[in-house]
Amino acid sequence: MPVADHARGRPVAWFTQDRSGRKHKLRAAKAVNETGKCAVARCEDHRAGLSSLCRKHADRLKDIGDPVARVPTRNEIVIFEKAIDLYLATLPERRRREIATELDNRARVFQRPVTWAAMPSDMHRRLPQQARAEIIKAWLTKDAKDPRGFFKRALAIEGWAAVYFDGMPRYRRRFIATHATSWATTRGTPSKKLTRRSVKDDPTTVISTPNGWRHPKIETIWTEYQRAHISGPVKARLGQEALDAAHHAYGRGFWDNAVSTQDGQDMTLLDYTKLALRAAGLLPPA
Known part of the structure; x- marks a missing residue:
């Protein structure tokens, strides 16, 4: 497939x-x-x-992927991720190896060269969304973040949305993708370490100098990080890639898989997860 002229070399050199x-x-x-x-x-x-x-509402759509929906809590997502692990443990060894192999393959495809991890100051205004997404992938690789965890989180949020989503249906998929990326890019965005210095008077102390009484000077040095902002559309783009990778590895309709409880009752994995949510007080009684 030919590469467009505006998408050659490092992503930071791409232009709209x-x-x-x-x-x-x-x-x-x-x-x-x-x-x-x-x-x-x-x-x-x-x-x-x-x-x-x-x-x-437009700003909220950019930030979280939906203009009105509430966002998942950490405890809710943890239960969905545990449900994924418990279900995988019930599968035959051969099937588990197939899933692990596909996750490894998808993780290798998702990663980007560390040299593509541009500084925030290099992310110019005419940088297209595709280039920004490639730079974020490079930063995730540089920070040694495992894409397989990203894929799993996207699948967990998809399950969460099947239970809790209360936003506008047309933005449901975008909401799932945006929140998956919000988790993956925590402390993993393009950043630059900066050393700051300030000098100011100490009003609590007075010293004698040849020029009279003066307040001494206090020098303060601290370190901060300049981080690049990741827009909602870029988050949605990355999250959709993670969700597609999860579907290829775990299978589409993952939460509709049949499971059996200890008392022999058959139900879908989603219904089983709802029982765990109710037990944790995160869902009202049925």
Whole structure:
């Protein structure tokens, strides 16, 4: 498959296509669109830009993948991940090896050269989403983050959404993908270590100098990290890749797999997980 001219070399050297001449067209389109009301039920605010949502809901869509849905809690996700582990333990050894082999293959495909891990200052405004996603993958590789954990988290959030998701159906898949990446990129975004220095007067102390009484100077040195912001669409792009890899390894319709409880009762893996959630007080009684 040929590589486009704008996507050769390191991702930091990629550029979006020339957008000159679009300014006036976009401005006119925004003016028309902003006369409409937000697509969220019972929201009377006007739309923002070219979005079908108002500014508040559009920002939330970018951040979490849905304008109204609540986000998963850590305890909820942990139970879904434990359900995945328990189910895998019930499978024949041959099937477990097949899943492990496919996860290894998908993890190798997902990883990128460490040299692609650009600094935040190098991520210019015309960098396309595809390039930003490639740079994030390189940073995950540089930070030695296992993509198989990313795939597993995406599968767990897919199960969570089948139980808890209360957002807009059209954004459900984007919500799952965005949250999977939010977990994977914690402390794994493009960053640069900076040393800061400040000098200020100490108002609690007075010393005598040839020029009279003065407050002594205090020098403070600290280290901070400049981190690059990862936009919602880039998170969704990466999360979708992780979800596709999980489906290839674990199989589609994973949460519909049949399991048997200790008392011989047959149910789907999703229903079994709901029992665990109720036992933990995270779901109301049936």
